[in-house]
Amino acid sequence: MNLKKLSTLLGLSQTTVSRALNDYPEVSEATRARVKAAATAHNYTANTRAKSLATGRSMAIGHVIPISTRHEIVNPIFADFIAGAGEVYSRNNHDMLLSVVPDKDEERTYRELAGKASVDGVIMHGPRPNDPRIKLLKSLSIPFVVHGRASDGDTDYSWVDVNNRRSFERAANFLFDLGHVRLGLINGLEFMDFARRRKDGFLDAHRQRGIAADPALMVSGEMAEDVGYQSARDMLGRAEAPTALIVSSMIMAIGVRRAIGDMGLKMGRDISVIIHDDVLSYLPNGADIPIFTATKSSVHHAGQLCAQMLLDIIRAKDQTPRHTLLETGLTVGESTGPLRQR
Numbered sequence: 001m002n003l004k005k006l007s008t009l010l011g012l013s014q015t016t017v018s019r020a021l022n023d024y025p026e027v028s029e030a031t032r033a034r035v036k037a038a039a040t041a042h043n044y045t046a047n048t049r050a051k052s053l054a055t056g057r058s059m060a061i062g063h064v065i066p067i068s069t070r071h072e073i074v075n076p077i078f079a080d081f082i083a084g085a086g087e088v089y090s091r092n093n094h095d096m097l098l099s100v101v102p103d104k105d106e107e108r109t110y111r112e113l114a115g116k117a118s119v120d121g122v123i124m125h126g127p128r129p130n131d132p133r134i135k136l137l138k139s140l141s142i143p144f145v146v147h148g149r150a151s152d153g154d155t156d157y158s159w160v161d162v163n164n165r166r167s168f169e170r171a172a173n174f175l176f177d178l179g180h181v182r183l184g185l186i187n188g189l190e191f192m193d194f195a196r197r198r199k200d201g202f203l204d205a206h207r208q209r210g211i212a213a214d215p216a217l218m219v220s221g222e223m224a225e226d227v228g229y230q231s232a233r234d235m236l237g238r239a240e241a242p243t244a245l246i247v248s249s250m251i252m253a254i255g256v257r258r259a260i261g262d263m264g265l266k267m268g269r270d271i272s273v274i275i276h277d278d279v280l281s282y283l284p285n286g287a288d289i290p291i292f293t294a295t296k297s298s299v300h301h302a303g304q305l306c307a308q309m310l311l312d313i314i315r316a317k318d319q320t321p322r323h324t325l326l327e328t329g330l331t332v333g334e335s336t337g338p339l340r341q342r
Contacts, residue, residue: 062119084303114140168201179339184217184242228255244272290333
């Protein structure tokens with residue numbers, strides 16, 4: 001079954017059928033539903049190459065990933081984001097072009113994607129304060145969406161982000177309400193914008209309570225298990241150790257939990273822990289009862305939202321900035337408890 005046969009079967013023009021299948025707004029809902037039902041019934045699949053030639057679009061979305069060992073994008077959380085975005089692309093007959101490049105080649109790769117029209121748009125990852133990539137993408141006139149936000153710079157672009165500042169402020173206040181005063185922060189790399197916002201939220205909560213945050217109890221690093229382990233050991237080995245920790249990822253928290261056990265302590269009794277949990281499909285936070293108290297957000301869902309936002313921008317041919325700010329929920333698990341009197 002090709003487009004011509006499907007159009008003849010329906011008694012519609014090929015243009016109308018194509019527009020219905022691609023969700024163009026000028027096609028009525030009744031016609032769109034009828035066309036899609038017939039396409040499913042007759043196993044019609046669009047010829048992507050033919051569609052590209054007909055529409056002048058590549059039917060592909062680009063993701064440019066720098067490979068620097070000190071870049072947060074190497075974290076396996078990225079796989080869940082890509083899975084979410086990929087589901088949306090697949091439903092909309094788009095391919096994904098994933099370019100893994102040395103950091104020094106990132107700008108050149110964006111320019112080549114735009115110059116060769118290899119993709120219809122791109123999703124930018126891992127924004128930093130005053131990120132020069134945003135200015136570059138705007139100058140290339142290519143549709144793009146940022147996963148996250150870049151503070152201290154141009155805000156006139158489309159993004160999907162989690163309210164990281166509010167999330168960590170809420171986590172710290174939850175621990176203060178349990179009687180904890182000395183809090184430690186094990187954060188991601190703070191040249192990344194999301195990690196800066198998380199630290200700001202942590203400090204906001206201290207200021208609200210009139211409690212001085214101890215710089216010695218705030219560290220940042222790659223969001224890896226060994227970094228969580230060593231950071232927790234160092235903090236908990238201090239004479240003035242924290243009684244609670246806020247940890248920037250589930251993966252770091254696995255190391256924190258190992259460190260607590262190695263030091264003969266019990267998590268939730270001797271030391272409380274709150275994590276930022278990205279609801280990873282391959283690494284659940286316990287079953288019926290959560291292991292960790294967590295500020296929860298789904299990076300898989302963020303991938304879906306970024307992909308759909310970008311496709312909407314491309315179809316509408318309207319790059320007016322669109323913004324989605326996601327709030328986290330706080331799930332109470334076994335890793336937190338009231339301050340233990342010693």
